[in-house]
Amino acid sequence: MSVCGTHSGRIVDRNGAVVAQVDTLLEVEWQRVLDDISEARVLIQPDGDCCAALGRVRPWRHKLVIYRNGRWVWEGPIVVPEWRAAGIVELTAYDPLAWLDRRVPHEDMRFASRDLVDIAAWLIRDGFAPDDPGHQVEILAPTKIRGDRQYERNIGQTGDHLRDLAETGLDLTAIGSRIVLMPENFCGRVGSLTDADFPDGLAVVDDGLALATRWIVAGKDDVLGEAGGKDAYFGLLERYVEQTSILDDRSATAAARSRLRTSNPAPVFIDSQQTTLSPEAPVEVERLVPGWCLDVTTTATCRTIAQSLKILGVRVVETGEGERVSVQLTPAGKAD
Template identity: 85%
Template sequence: MAICGSHTARIVDRGGGVVAQADVLLEVEWTRVLDDISEARVLIQPDGDCCAALGRVRPWRHKLVIYRDGQWMWEGPIVVPEWRAGGTVELFAYDVLAWVDRRVPHETIRFQDKDLADIGAWLIEDAFAPDDPGHEVQIIAPTKIRGDREYERNIGQSGDHLRDLAETGLDFTAVGSKILLLPESFCGRVGTLTDADFPDGLAVVDDGLALATRWIVQGKDDVIGEAGGTDPYFGLLEQSVEQTSILDSRSAQAAARSRLRVSNPAPVFIDSQQTTLSPEAPVEVRTLVPGWCLDVTTTATCRTISQSLKILGVKVSEDGDGEKVSVQLTPAGKAT
C-alpha cells in the first residue's frame, strides 16, 4: 500500500541537538503548499521524562521534525507551543519559509536582465545571510523569464518580495529545510490517478471568478505590460494590478502573460481537500510535492477530466482513525 503510514516527531534545537523525541502522537497534521508557507501540528502525549523536556520548548528557537514510517517528511520552526492540563502538549509550526517572511532585504540591489529564479534565490539567501537556522535553495530549472528588479535595504518583507515573483512566472515550495524554485510551466510527473484512487469522490470546479481575458500589469513609474484582449468565446474580462517591484516593460509583459496563462480559460481544478487517497493509490507520499504533476482521469462527475494536473497543496493527517492524505490539483500551466 502506498498510502498507509504512521508518524513520529522530534523537537530539535536550532543548534542541532534533540530536545525531545515524541513517539506517542495523538494527532498529527502536516501540509505542503505552492507559493506560500505550509503548516504542521502535533498533539503529543508525553511519556517518561519527555514532559519536562517539552516544557522547555520555545517558539522560533526549536524546530518540529515529522517522520512517516521512519522517513523524514516535514520540518520547520515551532511558532506556538501549548501545554495543557492533563499533560498533553500541542505544537504548531511553519516551514522554513516562515523565516523568509520575518526577514527584510539587507542590502540595496538592482537586477538587470536576470532570470526570475536567480532573483528569487538571491532574496532567500540574503534573507538568511545574517542568521541561518539551516536551509538550502535548489533551482529545479530556470523560468526563462528575464527582467529587472530592485530591492532596497530594510524595505518590505523578503517573503512578500518572493510572492511578487510568484505572480510573474516563478513557483516555490518548501520540502523540509530545502526551498525549491521552479518555473510556473514545470510539470514533472509523479504518478497517475483515476476515480478509483479517490474513494470518497471528487469535485470538479470551474473557477469563473478567476477568469480574465486581458491583464494589465503596472510596474514602477510608467512601466506597463499587458496581455490578452477580447476572447471570442468569453468576451472581455479585464484585470489590472500594480507591482512596483517591476522596473522594465519586458518584465511587465511577462507578468501579464503569466497571469493570463492561469486565468484564461478559467482554472478547472479537482478539489480533493475533503476526500482521501485510497491506500492502494499508486503514488508515494514523499513524492507529492507542490509544483509537480499527477495525470488524473475522472469520469464520475458530469465534467470529465483527463489531463496532467499540478499539485497545489498536500495535506496529511493521522489520528485514532488512521491516516488521511489529500491533494489539491489544478491544470498545469501552458506556455504562451
C-alpha cells in the first residue's frame, strides 16, 4: 500500500547535534505548499530522559525533522514549543522559508534583464549569507521571463520579495532544507489518480472570485504593463496591482501575463482536503511535491475532469485512528 504510513521524529540543534529522538508520536501533521511556508505539528508524550531533553527545546534554535516509514519527509525550525500537564509536549514548526520572513536584503542590488529564478536565487543566498542554518537551492529550469528588479539594503522582508516574484511567473517550494525554484508552467508527473483513489469523494471548485480577463501591473514610478482584455465568453473583468520592485515595462507586462494565465479561465481546484487518498492509491507520498503534477480522471461530480493537474498543497495527518493524506490540485496556467 503506497498511502499508508507511520511517523517518527527527531529534534536537532542548529549545531547538528541530536537533542531527542522521538519514535512514538501521539499525533503528527505536516504539509507542503506552493509559493509559501508550510507547517508541521507533533504531539509527544515523552518517557524518561526524553522529557528533560524536550524541556530544553527553544524556538528557532532547534529543528524538527519528521520521518514517514523511516524515510525523511519534512524538516524546519521549531517556532512554538508548548509544554503541558502530564508531560505532553506539542511542537509547531515551519519549513526553512520561514527564516527568510525574518531576514532582509543585506546589500543594494539592481538586476537588468535577468531571469526570475536567478533573482530568486540571489534573494535566498543574500538572506542566508550572514547566518545560514543549512539550506540548498535547486533550480529545475529557467522561467524564461526576464526583467529588471531593485532591492535596497534593510528594506523589506526577503520572504515578501520572494512571494512578489512568485506572482510574476516563478514557483517555489521547500522540500526539507532544499528550496526548489521552477517556472510556473513546470509539470513533472509523479502519478495518476482516478475516483477510486478518493473513496470519501472530492470536490471540484470553480473559483470565480479569482477570474480576471485583463490585468494591469504597476511598477515603480511610471512603469506599467498589461495583458488580456474583453473575453468573448466571460466579458471584461479587470484587476490592478502594484509591485514597486518592478523597474521596467517589459517586466510589468510579463507579470500581467503571468497573472492572466492563472486567472482566465477561472482556476478549477480539485480539493481532497476533507477526504483522504485510498491506501491503494498508486502514488508515493514522499513524491507528492507542490509544483509537480498528477494525472487525474474524475467523473464523480457533475464537473468531469481528465487532465494533468498541478499539486498546490499536501497535508498528511496521523493520529491514533490512522493516517490521512490529502492533496489540493489545480490545472497549470495556460501558455502564452
